Amino acid sequence: MDISVVVPLYNEAESLPELTDWIRRVMVAHNFSYEIILVDDGSKDTSWSVILDLKQQHEQISGIKFRRNYGKSAALNVGFAAAQGEVVITMDADLQDSPDEIPELYDRVMNQGADLVSGWKQKRYDPITKTIPTKLFNAVTRAMSGINNLHDFNCGLKAYKKDVVKSIEVYGEMHRYIPVIAKWAGFSNIQEQVVQHYPRKYGTTKFGAGRFVKGFLDLMSIFFVGKFGKRPMHFFGPIGVISFLIGFFITIYLISEKLMSIASGSVYRNVTDQPLFYLSLLAIMIGTQLFLTGFIAELLSRNSSERNKYQIERVV
Incomplete structure (x- = not known):
């Protein structure tokens, strides 16, 4: 299988049909063999019913449902474990990430040797209360990790070599720092790709201000465990x-x-x-x-x- 698309989601029933149709069009146009793994992180709306309907219509779609909300990191970790494609693509379910980016992401991993390609939303459609703290955390993460070529560690649109997702563990709020985790695991060819960012079409953002505090603590944990975990x-x-x-x-x-x-x-x-x-x-x-x-x-x-x-x- 060429590509596994892992989509963590929480209360995104409205966007799922449009997102999966968009992904399918891109895959068919480029003759990719693929699967779409939808991970329902304990949604309280009808997201799971929508996933079941989509699975009946398209055999490439599979779903995983949590009993309660565990967070995006947990959803990604479970999705990574289930993925079978040679290249694993992650994207958010809110239609702010474009599936049209998939062919180039796939090419950079499969044919150009990248271990991980992280999207960079150079032009964002987010409120200033989100963009300024994000820039600050990205600057701190670059300084602490030594990965100086990434502008946006937290972009949901990423592409991974299969070996990467099978070699790392994501938990807590560490989905923001997957490039750092991958680097500590020995995957050094980490690249960036400018991607299109779309305004949110349905629903509201699921992340509050508290995520920045948790994210900083997780960054400290990654830094310590990655560097001193075997020699404290x-x-x-x-x-x-x-x-x-x-x-x-x-x-x-x-x-x-x-x-x-x-x-x-x-x-x-x-x-x-x-x-x-x-x-x-x-x-x-x-x-x-x-x-x-x-x-x-x-x-x-x-x-x-x-x-x-x-x-x-x-x-x-």
């Missing part, structure tokens, strides 16, 4: 040792100062009367705790069932 002591250890040494040397300085004052017969303050003493104790305690945290995390990592699970590209 390399993160906690140096910080703990530095903090401990700062506190230790401050304590030595304070004690030396008192001893020198006693030896010279000059007036001196007790070590415990000085604010620096308590700062040094705090630094020693924090350093010890960080070091022990790294030590315990290292023990857990070494006893994990996935401690020796690595991404293998090829065996000959």
